[in-house]
Amino acid sequence: MSKSAISPIRAENYPEWYQAVIKAADMAELSGVRGCMVIKPWGYAIWERVQNVLDGMIKATGHDNCYFPLFIPLSYFQKEATHVEGFAKEMAIVTHHRLINKNGELVPDPDSKLDEPLIVRPTSETIIGEAMARAVQSYRDLPLLWNQWANVVRWEMRTRMFLRTAEFLWQEGHTAHADEADARAETERMLEVYRALIEDYIAMPAIQGSKPESEKFAGAEDTLTLEVMMQDGRALQSCTSHYLGQNFAQAANIQFQGKSGSLELCHTTSWGLSTRVIGGLIMTHADDDGLVLPPKLAPQQVVIVPILRDETAREAVLNYCDKLATDIAAQTYAGEAVRVKVDKRDEESATKRWNWIKKGVPVILEVGPKDIEKDGVAVTRRDDVAGKKTFPARAEFIAGLPALLDEMQRGIYARALEMQKSRTRTDIKTWAEFETYFGKDTDGKFDEAPGFVRAPWSGDEAATEAKIKPLGVTIRCLPFDTNVPDHAAVPSGNCIITGGAAKYEAIFARAY
RNA sequence: CGGGACGUAGCGCAGUCUGGUAGCGUACCAGCCUGGGGGGCUGGGGGUCGUGGGUUCGAAUCCCACCGUUCCGACCA
Numbered sequence: 001m002s003k004s005a006i007s008p009i010r011a012e013n014y015p016e017w018y019q020a021v022i023k024a025a026d027m028a029e030l031s032g033v034r035g036c037m038v039i040k041p042w043g044y045a046i047w048e049r050v051q052n053v054l055d056g057m058i059k060a061t062g063h064d065n066c067y068f069p070l071f072i073p074l075s076y077f078q079k080e081a082t083h084v085e086g087f088a089k090e091m092a093i094v095t096h097h098r099l100i101n102k103n104g105e106l107v108p109d110p111d112s113k114l115d116e117p118l119i120v121r122p123t124s125e126t127i128i129g130e131a132m133a134r135a136v137q138s139y140r141d142l143p144l145l146w147n148q149w150a151n152v153v154r155w156e157m158r159t160r161m162f163l164r165t166a167e168f169l170w171q172e173g174h175t176a177h178a179d180e181a182d183a184r185a186e187t188e189r190m191l192e193v194y195r196a197l198i199e200d201y202i203a204m205p206a207i208q209g210s211k212p213e214s215e216k217f218a219g220a221e222d223t224l225t226l227e228v229m230m231q232d233g234r235a236l237q238s239c240t241s242h243y244l245g246q247n248f249a250q251a252a253n254i255q256f257q258g259k260s261g262s263l264e265l266c267h268t269t270s271w272g273l274s275t276r277v278i279g280g281l282i283m284t285h286a287d288d289d290g291l292v293l294p295p296k297l298a299p300q301q302v303v304i305v306p307i308l309r310d311e312t313a314r315e316a317v318l319n320y321c322d323k324l325a326t327d328i329a330a331q332t333y334a335g336e337a338v339r340v341k342v343d344k345r346d347e348e349s350a351t352k353r354w355n356w357i358k359k360g361v362p363v364i365l366e367v368g369p370k371d372i373e374k375d376g377v378a379v380t381r382r383d384d385v386a387g388k389k390t391f392p393a394r395a396e397f398i399a400g401l402p403a404l405l406d407e408m409q410r411g412i413y414a415r416a417l418e419m420q421k422s423r424t425r426t427d428i429k430t431w432a433e434f435e436t437y438f439g440k441d442t443d444g445k446f447d448e449a450p451g452f453v454r455a456p457w458s459g460d461e462a463a464t465e466a467k468i469k470p471l472g473v474t475i476r477c478l479p480f481d482t483n484v485p486d487h488a489a490v491p492s493g494n495c496i497i498t499g500g501a502a503k504y505e506a507i508f509a510r511a512y
Numbered sequence: 513c514g515g516g517a518c519g520u521a522g523c524g525c526a527g528u529c530u531g532g533u534a535g536c537g538u539a540c541c542a543g544c545c546u547g548g549g550g551g552g553c554u555g556g557g558g559g560u561c562g563u564g565g566g567u568u569c570g571a572a573u574c575c576c577a578c579c580g581u582u583c584c585g586a587c588c589a
Contacts (some may be wrong), residue, residue, distance in 0.1 A: 005550080087589065157587055164588070237589060278589055309547045354550040366548055378548065
């Protein structure tokens with residue numbers, strides 16, 4: 001009979017619960033700037049973990065970081081037609097470079113109008129393409145493997161913290177290759193890098209696949225994705241990896257001279273992962289007491305709360321805690337020193353404990369005179385807050401900590417995978433069943449909402465969209481495990497939409 | 513951009529109908545009592561009532577305009 005820290009709880013109102021978790025964990029807040037958020041220290045610390053881990057992987061696969069301008073001349077952007085079409089409706093545009101005081105009000109100076117408007121980058125294919133064209137001369141310059149960490153702006157109509165904001169943070173990789181095979185291999189290699197981050201660190205089970213035509217990146221030949229199921233059964237695209245063909249190479253004139261002397265266009269790729277994954281992390285693992293962080297990703301893995309009820313014992317308790325922290329930090333888990341801190345804030349100990357529970361720290365230790373007497377610690381596991389605290393001996397706890405963190409990491413992943421599997425329907429065979437399944441009223445009932453449907457599909461985009469759009473459903477991906485030639489299993493049964501012959505197997509779901 | 517709602521203390525709200533110069537909860541500060549499931553009591557600090565104009569002796573309250581936020585739709589990583 002414990003009250004939960006978050007209100008409303010998931011079962012009462014999932015969208016409000018999501019906002020409440022962000023607030024309770026003090027991760028971010030609305031900024032007053034339309035559609036933009038302030039990422040607060042705890043939220044940013046999580047993003048920095050994502051950055052550190054992913055940046056290491058990106059470099060380990062041979063890529064170099066660089067930085068390109070925030071402002072992109074309109075003329076650059078215009079060069080790739082499909083790309084323009086996809087982004088034109090959500091641009092922030094800079095048209096002036098000076099303000100003047102007009103009747104006590106600052107307004108853009110008409111005389112400072114730019115000859116050519118600049119757009120605030122929504123993505124950087126075009127401006128990086130310009131630089132690539134200069135960087136690439138010979139086949140010896142290939143592959144060109146660049147990445148940048150940046151902010152981007154997309155003027156979205158409706159925003160939600162982390163999931164969709166007008167400005168967001170991400171990394172975008174841009175590469176140029178001599179041929180299609182090499183470029184396609186790059187998109188697969190980077191998808192695997194993302195998979196390692198998302199599954200092994202963020203503990204979100206992902207379905208790997210390619211996007212159907214209608215869901216592809218504007219200007220891409222092929223878009224690969226990792227789709228993750230949220231606790232309300234909706235899908236979240238956690239990252240993308242695009243094979244861009246020669247579309248952007250043509251637009252920016254990215255050419256190289258081959259061994260034989262021939263002049264050829266490069267094949268380019270781009271791939272990105274944004275602060276959106278933090279939204280996914282929340283909706284995958286958080287519970288009615290707040291955020292739940294997988295140990296490998298957690299900015300702090302262990303927090304020690306000193307119990308300072310007795311003034312005379314104060315020094316002794318704090319010293320004991322500091323020593324404990326030092327010993328814990330000497331342990332390693334997943335190749336890194338265990339991240340631990342002592343919470344010495346002047347707050348009531350119970351309040352501090354709940355602060356860290358809401359922030360999702362994997363292990364909370366309470367240490368007071370009673371524990372010192374026994375040379376022990378009081379342990380709360382975040383993946384089992386309602387469970388009883390345990391009171392192991394100090395040395396035993398420290399020695400077992402890496403194993404404990406690993407058990408939690410695996411447990412959190414396993415729980416999410418179980419949810420994904422139990423709510424992915426493969427037994428829906430007809431359009432009538434499909435319609436009934438997705439037609440369910442989902443208001444506030446996150447645990448009864450539909451999940452994924454995995455079914456044979458004809459590939460007829462127009463017919464499909466006409467039928468599934470009214471249900472709010474989209475094709476999330478054509479999963480690799482059944483669609484990639486190497487693993488191919490020809491779908492048995494007819495297309496769930498048209499009833500005709502099926503060419504693929506598709507994942508259908510509502511999505512964020 | 514269409515439809516609805518809302519802008520009053522850091523946050524959440526009442527007060528607006530029936531004008532009279534601002535209040536509650538929480539957070540914050542101080543003291544005492546507490547203290548291992550997130551406290552209690554007492555006393556404090558903090559507000560150009562979104563902005564501009566109008567009506568009035570007097571406006572948070574009535575009227576007009578504007579700005580902003582939010583929910584629903586079209587769009588989207």
